[in-house]
Amino acid sequence: MGYGYEGGRSGGVHLIIPRCNILVRLQVIRPFDPWRSPLCTCPRKYSLHPYTGCSHFCLYCYATSYIGRRPSQPKKEFLRRLSRDLRRIKPELVIELSTSSDPYPPIERWMLLTRKTLEMLASMRFKILITSKSDLVKRDSDLLLRTPSAVMITITTLDNRLSRRLEPGAPPPEKRLEALRELSKKGVPVGARIDPVIPGLNDDPYMLEKLVGKIRDNGGRHIVTSTYKARPDNLSRMTQAFPELGSYWYRLYVKEGKRLHGYLYLREELRKQLLKPIIKASLSLGLTIATCREGLGPNYFRAPSCDGTHLIRYHPANTENRGEIK
Numbered sequence: 581m582g583y584g585y586e587g588g589r590s591g592g593v594h595l596i597i598p599r600c601n602i603l604v605r606l607q608v609i610r611p612f613d614p615w616r617s618p619l620c621t622c623p624r625k626y627s628l629h630p631y632t633g634c635s636h637f638c639l640y641c642y643a644t645s646y647i648g649r650r651p652s653q654p655k656k657e658f659l660r661r662l663s664r665d666l667r668r669i670k671p672e673l674v675i676e677l678s679t680s681s682d683p684y685p686p687i688e689r690w691m692l693l694t695r696k697t698l699e700m701l702a703s704m705r706f707k708i709l710i711t712s713k714s715d716l717v718k719r720d721s722d723l724l725l726r727t728p729s730a731v732m733i734t735i736t737t738l739d740n741r742l743s744r745r746l747e748p749g750a751p752p753p754e755k756r757l758e759a760l761r762e763l764s765k766k767g768v769p770v771g772a773r774i775d776p777v778i779p780g781l782n783d784d785p786y787m788l789e790k791l792v793g794k795i796r797d798n799g800g801r802h803i804v805t806s807t808y809k810a811r812p813d814n815l816s817r818m819t820q821a822f823p824e825l826g827s828y829w830y831r832l833y834v835k836e837g838k839r840l841h842g843y844l845y846l847r848e849e850l851r852k853q854l855l856k857p858i859i860k861a862s863l864s865l866g867l868t869i870a871t872c873r874e875g876l877g878p879n880y881f882r883a884p885s886c887d888g889t890h891l892i893r894y895h896p897a898n899t900e901n902r903g904e905i906k
């Protein structure tokens with residue numbers, strides 16, 4: 581999926597268990613910490629990636645500047661290491677799959693690594709947040725119904741042709757909407773990421789409003805959105821694929837933009853302008869709406885959580901905590 585990346589991948593991270601003050605080393609689960617950005621508003625949670633790399637090959641992907649651009653590969657001895665980590669983490673925090681690689685790449689269809697991961701998490705009643713661009717997630721609704729969970733599907737455009745160029749390995753937008761519809765019909769709470777909004781590509785206000793309407797009509801309750809933030813590698817891929825927009829992006833990002841926490845941001849007024857149609861349409865349709873790493877203030881953040889964690893409270897298996905998700 582790709583909206584976050586945490587550092588320290590080399591050999592696990594350490595976690596202090598406060599009750600007994602013991603230092604433990606986690607191997608595959610990470611406390612979520614996206615670039616240590618002070619603009620991140622995510623609640624405390626863990627992130628988990630059964631796969632490394634991502635076969636969706638989105639041009640704008642942020643993770644590639646940290647881990648390179650390669651197809652999805654299962655992590656070595658993942659399930660064994662996961663079962664060890666699960667005994668060491670706080671059970672009340674949500675586990676998100678995944679923040680810097682999609683948990684449903686095409687090989688998951690037969691490899692079933694994410695499915696086996698969910699089996700393990702559901703049997704221990706962990707709270708799960710799935711973020712994906714693939715309709716394959718609907719295959720696992722049986723497991724997602726067994727434990728408090730929610731699913732956020734990323735949809736950047738309703739335009740198939742544009743989606744094929746921008747996200748060449750990911751399923752088309754209508755498949756993603758279908759996944760929202762089927763999951764929500766079965767009782768799994770769902771929402772969507774409209775992320776990133778890229779000037780000149782998927783920023784038509786009418787189309788964005790239409791997209792919000794489709795998300796709502798297919799069962800979505802929450803939207804999180806964000807403007808495209810440039811890194812040298814993703815900007816170069818985007819410019820190669822859309823040469824006609826190269827000088828436009830150069831002006832907006834390099835000349836007029838602002839460097840924030842390692843990323844080139846558009847100037848604030850332009851970011852507000854791009855996101856406003858999504859905010860207005862979401863509010864008028866009764867959806868909760870938030871922005872991701874924008875820092876635009878409360879008018880651009882009308883939700884209990886940005887990432888969709890709060891949707892878990894609507895899950896039929898969530899008997900505790902109905903009012904508040906930690």
Ligand code: SF4
Nearest residue numbers: 581582634637638641
């Ligand atoms: S789905 Fe796209 S943006 Fe997300 S990790 Fe994969 S390539 Fe990157």
